[in-house]
Amino acid sequence: MKNAIVSVVGQDKVGIIAAVSALLARHQVNILDIRQTVMQDYFTMMMQVDLSAISCSLQDLKDVLSRLGGEMGLVIGVYDEGLFNAMHRI
């Protein structure tokens, strides 16, 4: 199993979680955990996702997510979980 973190940051509005999760579901990306907060209208969300059954390439997923981000005024990134484990866990 290969886990990744999807980060979504930007202006809050209706339907962000719905749109991002629908897109992930379409590409067989399983959501394991979601943390989300809104601070002063600023939306931040971290999703831990499982990429083991992904139906497209990682690059394709990044491309469609960043296109969605562009449409909704959000910055969406996908990062291998290993990066954060390395930096924040001994």
Added chain:
Amino acid sequence: MISQHEVLDTLRMIEHENLDIRTITMGITLTQCIHEDADEVARRVYDRICAKAGRLVQVGREIEAEYGIPIVNKRISVTPISIIGAAAGPKGCLAIAKAMDRAARDVGVNFIGGYTALVHKGIAYGDQAVIDTIPEALDITELVCASVNVATTRAGINMDAVARMGRVILETARRTAARDSIGAAKLVVFANAVEDNPFMAGAFHGAGEADCAVNVGVSGPGVVKCALEKVRGQSFDDVAETIKRTAFRITRVGQLVAREASRRLDVPFGIVDLSLAPTPAMGDSVAHILTEMGLESVGGPGSTAALALLNDAVKKGGVMASSHVGGLSGAFIPVSEDAGMIDAARAGVLTLEKLEAMTAVCSVGLDMIAVPGDTPAETLSAIIADEAAIGVINGKTTAVRIIPAQGKGVGDEVSFGGLLGEAPVMRVSAVGCGDFIRRGGRIPAPLHSMRN
């Protein structure tokens, strides 16, 4: 799960503070390629580099995409060409330089190091062949980097080689005069050179190294500077602690990338180099870390102490984060590649003499310094001798990468573009040292070299 705060922390470092992996450098042994025919050895060198490093750039890009961490440079270091080219002589060495350049271009790396001679005790035939051809090799190639080790703590300083290198630097600068003497920017003169350095222009793959190895150089002056902004006005205890914590995180990313690159390329992991390497970009400056500590500008009183603290804390933080630390591992202070250093040099508050003092407490030495084009070769040699003495006596690596900018004087500017940056031409002492350099011979190894 990783907390939101931790994710945002990491993303901030990457997006806003220039956290990146400065280089993945593949070291390749070339001893299999030795042949007395110049064309044959060159052909073998080209084939071997392409065979080993063919996937290097692609794998680097994959890791970059998956982890979201920029990997700025992919590079290659090879066995010193003084060993590989000896049988084929100077003609063979030049043919190898051309083959290295072509191979580097074809596999897509931006520099290849190893046009190197190790002459700290004496100059052998192969060393002579490399040194004699350095000016031409750096003129006719674009991506090849050269280095010469003229001193070690164990052997002392080879003053014949020091004298020779002053002339070689000058000749290299002259041959590339039309391009701001850029050839000299790709030539490093070392004391106590290391065999696993991933950083250019001084990288080579030492004779004690494996067939092939992956070495990684981390970076992150911007991250350290931003971390220090949060402890403004607090004591040095807090400064050191903050740098250590930050260096640990930066190095962990380096270790992760090194392990991943090693696995994907099926090449053993060599070392992570803990050096804080600046770039000319805003927010990526080692000098600005020193000003954040409270100095008005780098180059003023206090600069050496601030740099010493930084260099030590980076090592202490980084060493636990990696299974094998090596290379140069210390802060770099190249003038033309650091926005804060460039500004200080332009303002005249950073002098060659202060830089020399600073090199006693950090990694490497007088790096990327432009001096007037009419600086005599003996003066360049004497500057090399001074740096070598600092390295030899303190048991550390020092280096000189100095550019006598042809046709330019103090206050003029040189511009190399890209990572090599731009710099003002700095003043050099006019006090004569010709008789000193013309003595030749060797400065004996210091007493403390006898440790057996």
